Amino acid sequence: MSDLNTGMVEKYRNNFLKEVEANVEEGDWVKMCMQCGVCSGSCPLGTDWDHPPQELFMMIRAGKREEVLQSTSMWMCTSCYNCIVRCPRELPITHIMHGLAHYATRLGIEPKGQPTRQFAQLFWDNLAKNGRVNELWLGVNLYFMNGLVEGVKVALGMAGIGLGMLKAGRLSLKELVGGHTVKDKKGFKAMIKKAQELEAARVDNAQ
Amino acid sequence: MADEMKIGAYICNGCGIGERLDSSQLEMTATRDGKAAVCQQHDFLCSEAGVKMIQDDIDNEGVNHVVLAACSRRAKTEAFNFDNVTLSRANLREGVIWVRPDEDDQRETTQEMADDYIRMACAESKYMKIPEASGQQSVNKNILIAGGGVAGMTAALEASKAGYPCTIVEKSGELGGATAKLYKKIPTSAPYADPEDNGVDAMVAAVEADSNITVCLNSTLTNTAGAPGRFAADISTESGSTETKDFGAIVQASGFTEYDANQLPEFAYGKNKDVVTQMELEALAKEADGGAIKRPSDGKEVQSVLFIQCAGQRSKKEGHLEHCSGYCCSASIKQAMYFKDQNADVDTTVLFSDLRTPGAGGENFYRSGQKKGVIFTKGIASEVVDGANPTVKFKDLILDEDVDLEVDMVVLATGMVPNAGQPSRAELTDQDNEDIAAEKAGEEKEIRIDVESILNLDYRQGKDVPHMDNGFADSHFICFPYETQRTGIYTAGPVRRPMDTQQAMDDAMGAAMKAIAAAENAGLGKAAHPRVADLSFPTFRAEGCTQCKRCTVECPFGAINETDDGYPEFNESRCRRCGTCMGACPVRVISFENYSIDTVGQQLKAVDIPDEFDEKPRILVLACENDAYPALDMAAQNKLEYSAFTRIIPVRCLGSVSLSWITDSMNSGYDGIILMGCPSGDDYQCHFVKGSLMAQERMSKVGDTLESLSLEKERVQTYEISITDIHKVPKIINEMVDTIEQIGMSPFKF
Incomplete structure (x- = not known):
């Protein structure tokens, strides 16, 4: 606690x-x-x-x-x-x-260990990084959230869909390194930071 | 009025009647069979020209009995409104052409139907008299109001504004009733967010300033005799003096008593001083007057309070009230606000099973309570454990668990018991009746009716207005609001049904208006609801009367007293003209001027009964004019067909149906009889309260009569018909035709 x-x-x-x-x-x-x-x-x-x-x-x-x-x-x-x-x-x-x-x-x-909660955290962490969702890493992180062995199993199971998405151009391997970002990444980070400050102040006030 | 009867028959050819029926044949029937002295046709009888044609005959030809062969008696009543004549109507439109197909092979039976209806209307006309008021009373504008609470005061103020002097008789020493005991009342205007001042002081001041209103405090009604228009009430003061005053009508606003919480030992009432009723909390709040409310046991400022809703009500348990009192949810919200408005940190919990906040602002008030932080918990309390702080044991119905909650104070929402006075004679137990009989015989016997009478009516049927469900003095909540089962006496406020202050005030306005109308109508000798303005009233032939007293017992409105020598004594203005007395009379001596054993008996005899071998049965339908006859009319408007062998006679109420009509029609060769009345029983819709019930009882014995004539029981059937049973009525008729086909034609055709 x-x-x-x-x-x-x-x-x-x-x-x-x-x-x-x-x-x-x-x-x-x-x-x-x-x-x-x-x-x-x-x-x-x-x-x-x-x-x-x-x-x-x-x-x-x-x-x-x-x-x-x-x-x-x-x-x-x-x-x-x-x-x-x-x-x-x-x-x-x-x-x-x-x-x-x-x-x-x-x-x-x-x-x-509540899966929705875990996914929400992964999604937020992923998004907060570049201001854009990196589907490839989000997928990989999601598959492996319960350990390596299960991750491999899930990933293999989803391989067909992944390949299909690659072919169709819905997924890019370029995302593995860096990935796409918002135009003004610095501004985005500053915005998030300010929001977090405001929230912290609100919580402090409430206490 | 001309001395000699002169029947004028008028046949309309409009609305398709002329095309479907042979009107010269109808004219012949009217003059030859119906003995109409004048007979005229018109293409559009309800037009100005048509009405003028009739009026001219009345003025110049001396026609005083008018027979209209046109549409239903329920249609065009404004056009066909003639003074000083009797009016009979042959229903050729709704009763004939609209219920029969327009086909060549049906023309013969359709025409027979129409001819019969003309014969019937002429026969009825012959036996009708022009009703005249008895002149038993003149207009008395004084209104008596029993009860000086907000309902009584509102009724007085409203009636006074309309120019009717009022007398308020109040048992206690001051005006204001239950509302005066409230710290504040449930809000009555937008935004319905906060409790309001109870408003009694201003109202009392208005009453006292009104020279048209007389207030008798510390007074009761020790005897109320007479009838609408001539009530004589003995107003007795506590000190013993009695004054008799005359009144035109009465408003009874005797209010309620809070349910006795001593009957709820499970809630530690009486044992723990901090378990109080809602009215007791009002007293505590009044004492605190905006300050912190202190609990009775040790004067501690209350920090937590729990309201138990439906305490001893909405329960079928012995000694509990079955009804919902309708105001206690809002009252608990209001009382929780007494605490919250003073100190928002006080924990207030309303423990409800179904929260109901009736009235325009109810939902807003509930919301306001929630906003102020009143906690509403859905659950049922089983017990309050006595202790320094009472502990409430309840089952939380949302969380499905048993909870023990210790609080500083518990408030019980116990509900309303109407101050409706004594039960009427019909409602008394056998023991009560024996005691009354013994007392009358001169024995000293204590009558064990532990309720004081409010009105002390000098009526044969009981001292107070009859009670309905759960002891409330009402008539029929939906169909006949404000009406009681005693004409000219109108109940208002919680004595009629459970309600809060605002509803009681609205109710009182309605009752005041009803009372004014009753006083005025009585003065003119006209009936009150539902045969409004009817001038006819029952009379009886004394030489034929056997003093059986059935009429006095069965009158649903207590209109008939008994004279000392045992004859019925009719009080015209108490009468609603239903004719239940006429149907009850075994020797057929009771009649109305325009409605009697003969007006119906001669109609059914006027029907042409074909030979047994013609294979044309005749079905007689006696239909209540209030619901069954409109249902038949509406079936016709919807072009629903029924058999051409049907002959329908409207009756005022099924309770007015005399058994002699049944035997007469059987003897005349009718093959089947259908009686259609309103639903009876707990959810009755009879416009005369128990007329249809009486009819049901009487008709249950008709089987024996049929057997004595060696006739099948199936030939007479009674149905309960609501006004909405439009599709049911033609079916019932056609089924009877099928039944007759199976059991064969009546052997009584000559």
């Missing part, structure tokens, strides 16, 4: 709802849920969630901090926005799901 997490526990004690309102993106919407269940019923992956959104909201109100933040549920969200469109109370449910996932990550108590 990180220091940040201990600090938050200390600060909010039994009031997890207040913690969520202060720290989670769009978290102050959680109290507005009226438990109709339309979001849970609308989610295309709903059956794969341990706790559908409506239940997560209730758990937050009931103060089930660890169960919520360590849950794999919000990581299952594919951002299809079906729930947002249908919510009669107009809760930004998708954003709250990502907000919860992000907050759990910040606290360092996110579920380890």
